[in-house]
Amino acid sequence: xxxxxxxxxxxxxxxxxxxxxxxxxxxxxxxxxxxxxxxxxxxxxxxxxxxxxxxxxxxxxxxxxxxxxxxxxxxxxxxxxxxxxxxxxxxxxxxxxxxxxxxxxxxxxxxxxxxxxxxxxxxxxxxxxxxxxxxxxxxxxxxxxxxxxxxxxxxxxxxxxxxxxxxxxxxxxxxxxxxxxxxxxxxxxxxxxxxxxxxxxxxxxxxxxxxxxxxxxxxxxxxxxxxxxxxxxxxxxxxxxxxxxxxxxxxxxxxxxxxxxxxxxxxxxxxxxxxxxxxxxxxxxxxxxxxxxxxxxxxxxxxxxxxxxxxxxxxxxxxxxxxxxxxxxxxxxxxxxxxxxxxxxxxxxxxxxxxxxxxxxxxxxxxxxxxxxxxxxxxxxxxxxxxxxxxxxxxxx
Amino acid sequence: xxxxxxxxxxxxxxxxxxxxxxxxxxxxxxxxxxxxxxxxxxxxxxxxxxxxxxxxxxxxxxxxxxxxxxxxxxxxxxxxxxxxxxxxxxxxxxxxxxxxxxxxxxxxxxxxxxxxxxxxxxxxxxxxxxxxxxxxxxxxxxxxxxxxxxxxxxxxxxxxxxxxxxxxxxxxxxxxxxxxxxxxxxxxxxxxxxxxxxxxxxxxxxxxxxxxxxxxxxxxxxxxxxxxxxxxxxxxxxxxxxxxxxxxxxxxxxxxxxxxxxxxxxx
Numbered sequence: 001x002x003x004x005x006x007x008x009x010x011x012x013x014x015x016x017x018x019x020x021x022x023x024x025x026x027x028x029x030x031x032x033x034x035x036x037x038x039x040x041x042x043x044x045x046x047x048x049x050x051x052x053x054x055x056x057x058x059x060x061x062x063x064x065x066x067x068x069x070x071x072x073x074x075x076x077x078x079x080x081x082x083x084x085x086x087x088x089x090x091x092x093x094x095x096x097x098x099x100x101x102x103x104x105x106x107x108x109x110x111x112x113x114x115x116x117x118x119x120x121x122x123x124x125x126x127x128x129x130x131x132x133x134x135x136x137x138x139x140x141x142x143x144x145x146x147x148x149x150x151x152x153x154x155x156x157x158x159x160x161x162x163x164x165x166x167x168x169x170x171x172x173x174x175x176x177x178x179x180x181x182x183x184x185x186x187x188x189x190x191x192x193x194x195x196x197x198x199x200x201x202x203x204x205x206x207x208x209x210x211x212x213x214x215x216x217x218x219x220x221x222x223x224x225x226x227x228x229x230x231x232x233x234x235x236x237x238x239x240x241x242x243x244x245x246x247x248x249x250x251x252x253x254x255x256x257x258x259x260x261x262x263x264x265x266x267x268x269x270x271x272x273x274x275x276x277x278x279x280x281x282x283x284x285x286x287x288x289x290x291x292x293x294x295x296x297x298x299x300x301x302x303x304x305x306x307x308x309x310x311x312x313x314x315x316x317x318x319x320x321x322x323x324x325x326x327x328x329x330x331x332x333x334x335x336x337x338x339x340x341x342x343x344x345x346x347x348x349x350x351x352x353x354x355x356x357x358x359x360x361x362x363x364x365x366x367x368x369x370x371x372x373x374x375x376x377x378x379x380x381x382x383x384x385x386x387x388x389x390x391x392x393x394x395x396x397x
Numbered sequence: 398x399x400x401x402x403x404x405x406x407x408x409x410x411x412x413x414x415x416x417x418x419x420x421x422x423x424x425x426x427x428x429x430x431x432x433x434x435x436x437x438x439x440x441x442x443x444x445x446x447x448x449x450x451x452x453x454x455x456x457x458x459x460x461x462x463x464x465x466x467x468x469x470x471x472x473x474x475x476x477x478x479x480x481x482x483x484x485x486x487x488x489x490x491x492x493x494x495x496x497x498x499x500x501x502x503x504x505x506x507x508x509x510x511x512x513x514x515x516x517x518x519x520x521x522x523x524x525x526x527x528x529x530x531x532x533x534x535x536x537x538x539x540x541x542x543x544x545x546x547x548x549x550x551x552x553x554x555x556x557x558x559x560x561x562x563x564x565x566x567x568x569x570x571x572x573x574x575x576x577x578x579x580x581x582x583x584x585x586x587x588x589x590x591x592x593x594x595x596x597x598x599x600x601x602x603x604x605x606x607x608x609x610x611x612x613x614x615x616x617x618x619x620x621x622x623x624x625x626x627x628x629x630x631x632x633x634x635x636x637x638x639x640x641x642x643x644x645x646x647x648x649x650x651x652x653x654x655x656x657x658x659x660x661x662x663x664x
Contacts, residue, residue: 016526
């Protein structure tokens with residue numbers, strides 16, 4: 001909550017990056033401090049969010065799901081209805097607008113599932129920026145359509161073949177690229193991670209999710225939620241949904257991590273359940289790693305949660321007990337994906353399905369006058385082929 | 398006088414990097430004393446890391462080979478202890494913060510001192526985060542090598558004033574790796590340092606030819622070569638000793654030309 005020291009959340013955060021990049025992050029920080037309270041910047045961003053991205057997103061009362069589970073009332077925050085189909089657009093419009101103000105002409109970004117890449121390519125197309133996206137080779141194979149989508153939007157996609165060829169390697173490669181070209185380029189980081197000021201900037205651009213939840217629920221129910229549930233990879237949609245409620249101790253905040261084949265199986269990405277404190281990707285936080293600090297190859301059915309770390313503010317929320325983090329397996333997530341599709345006619349992203357899965361466990365244990373808000377961070381169209389494969393159904397996309 | 402200071406005493410230093418455990422610990426162990434004999438004044442030993450964000454593809458691949466052969470931080474400490482029996486050359490570990498932090502930063506630095514390591518280079522610990530390691534280094538008598546880059550500009554004075562051992566001057570933007578041309582104004586960078594500090598300046602990133610090494614040490618006090626050596630190790634594997642040492646002799650000769658020139662000038 002309160003930042004004790006620049007870029008720190010308790011013990012966590014910091015700026016652990018090579019000297020070459022320090023002036024670049026300082027430049028971003030100065031620009032952000034200048035524009036964040038600039039009425040003109042805020043108006044431009046507000047216009048983009050409302051007239052282009054479709055905000056505010058709906059807060060939908062999932063009546064059938066509520067009845068079916070027989071406990072707390074369930075509301076779904078529909079970030080899946082945003083332009084480009086996920087919460088990623090909130091951050092990207094902010095950062096690309098900032099890049100424009102900084103006089104940059106080129107943006108680069110990492111992507112896992114492709115949602116952040118698609119959002120960045122979209123904003124770059126809209127604001128006339130060159131755009132290059134780094135994506136693990138394994139993910140370009142898993143998410144072929146999103147790759148083509150980025151190219152349609154005018155971006156160049158670089159498949160990353162180093163390391164485990166997933167999201168962490170895409171981050172490595174984007175950092176390397178940024179270190180070689182900073183003059184005209186901004187690294188548009190996709191989550192509340194990396195060196196300061198990124199965890200702060202991304203959280204600020206995402207906190208609109210929680211602010212809207214508060215307003216919309218006050219209107220619908222006249223009270224605050226009892227629990228807010230969101231999936232966590234790096235943790236941007238969760239931080240966006242949580243942030244406005246940190247000051248309300250009655251609101252339980254629950255992050256759902258990807259447990260892959262199970263927390264006891266090596267094939268998982270449950271950083272809080274299995275990780276330990278480390279320093280990587282510019283930040284001190286929790287990471288899945290071995291006893292010598294080698295970053296572990298992680299696994300999840302969800303390319304967007306397939307990341308061995310978590311944002312530093314989440315690490316602090318966990319340590320202070322303000323938020324809880326729970327592991328959800330592939331199996332539970334896939335079942336939740338299918339459940340929400342059938343019960344509510346909403347196909348959630350496989351990432352968001354991790355949050356839906358936990359809501360299915362939690363709701364029946366709560367009284368009917370309690371309220372749960374589940375952040376549906378993205379839509380599931382991109383995952384249909386993967387879910388079919390998981391179920392052994394052969395389809396050709 | 399520390400071993401690092403000795404490497405720069407009355408001469409331009411040639412600094413050689415090798416990834417520890419590439420292709421295996423035995424090869425590195427046999428290689429280091431020979432590198433010193435061939436003319437390396439200071440040797441950087443890379444502790445391999447799964448995600449070396451400041452490295453180009455050559456050292457990334459060396460890290461993967463070293464980790465695949467079972468190299469760990471503990472095995473490298475043991476190796477250095479044995480190597481120290483055979484050579485008095487200055488030895489510096491180069492690695493990333495996570496392997497150090499996870500080992501326990503205090504324990505890591507104490508262990509460095511115990512086995513005969515003289516300094517550490519941690520590229521993802523910039524000036525702003527130096528408190529993460531500085532106190533532990535000082536307590537153990539390990540010199541924490543600072544870095545400046547082409548982007549540092551007005552930061553150079555601040556960093557140079559506190560620099561210990563030697564100052565690692567990054568020659569180019571981007572990551573480590575052989576470059577055909579180095580375009581940064583090295584003379585200006587070094588001059589900035591010398592305005593506030595006597596710490597020796599060594600240039601690294603991109604140097605591979607004797608001509609480059611000679612040119613870089615016109616102003617700087619030393620030249621650092623990594624990827625070019627690691628490439629030879631990659632090509633020859635366990636049989637890399639001779640080709641690596643031949644290369645080091647050639648590079649050292651180029652750098653040492655300045656020493657001869659200096660002598661002539663004084664004479």
